[in-house]
Amino acid sequence: MEVSEPNAPPPKAGANFVQIEDVSLRYGDSSSGTLAIEGATLSIADGEFIAVVGPSGCGKSSLLKLVSGLHPPAEGVVRVGGKMVDRPIDICGIAFQNSTLLPWRTTLENVLLPLEIVQPYASNFRKNKAEYEARARELLAAVSLAGFEDRYPWELSGGMQQRASLCRALIHKPKLLLLDEPFGALDAFTREDLWTILQDLCIRERPTVILVTHELREAxxxxxxxxxxxxxxxxILRREEVPYARPRTYEMTFESDFVDLVHSLRESIQRN
Structure with a gap:
């Protein structure tokens, strides 16, 4: 697993992978429906991890719907991997605030689910099942769930369910990972523990990531x-590059420059 030196700058990402150009999104009638996003423009490099923060109802989750193709823009253009998004895309993994694990499937079976329904994996699922199971077990071990492969969701804690959900989102090696408040329903201790787990998974898997969160320290x-x-x-009011190298540690969150950056972002939200 490749990681940054402690004092090295964050690794440079590749060329732009996600491009959002002067995009607006409206729910309901095209003229009188609710305008959720207006005139958004941003570019996300291949392998970059971005976080989107703001008050409730500001359109953060709507941005994920635009990028994934689940909702068309009213105006503007969304491109992923150089292709215009005009339908749901199949190169992304998604994790939500609730784990949405299927209660009748074991942890291992839940993680494998995307490979049963996403092409080209689905066509070869039976043939390659042993290979797919090996990858699922590897991911589960990486999030400290080895030994829980045969447990059902109701036998897991909330934090364990979210770890399994992250594995499910990554099992088909998506180029794009969309995270909608994935830790919002968890207690503070579990949530902070999962920050490090997610960081390690992203260092290992190298997806492009869009995280929607209310938690500024998390961002x-x-x-x-x-x-x-x-x-x-x-x-979009502000774009802030985070200067810290990876891997990042929980202790960093108490350092003065980290705290100052969090407060600065909070002031940007509160001013509006």
């Missing part, structure tokens, strides 16, 4: 770049 701990969004209709 600064995990992201290369933080975007601040205004109240609805959401407009």
């Amino acid at each position: 600064v701990f995990l992201a290369d770049t933080v975007y601040v969004v205004s109240p609805r209709p959401g407009k």
Whole structure:
């Protein structure tokens, strides 16, 4: 597993992978429906981890719907991997605030689910099942869930369910990982423990990541770049590059420059 030297700058990401160009999104009628996002423009490099922060209802989750192709823009263009997004894309993994594990499937079976339904894996699932199971077990071991492969969701804690959910989102090696408040329902101790687990998974798997979160410390701990969004209709108010090398440690969150950056982002939100 490749990691940065403690005092090295964050690794440089590749060429732009996600491009959002002057995009607006409206729910309901095209003229009188709710305008959720207005005039958003941003570029995300291949392998970059960005966080999107802002007040409730500002359109953060709507941004994920645009990028994944689950909702078309009212105006503007969204491109992923150089291709215009005009339908749901199949190169992304998604994790939500609730783990959404299927209660009748074991942990291992839940993690394998995308490989049963996402092409080209689905066509070869039976043939390659042993290989896929080996990868699932490897991911589960990486998040300290080895030995829990045959447990059902109701036998796991909330934090364990979210770890399994992250493994499920990464099992098909997606180029793009979309995270919608993945730790929002957890207690503070579990949430902070999962920051490090997610960081390690992303160092290992190298996806491009968009994280939506209300937790500013989480955003600064995990992201290369933080975007601040205004109240609805959401407009991008600020782009802040995070200067810290990886791997990052929980102790860093108490250092004065880290705290100052978090407070600065909070002031940007509160001013609007």
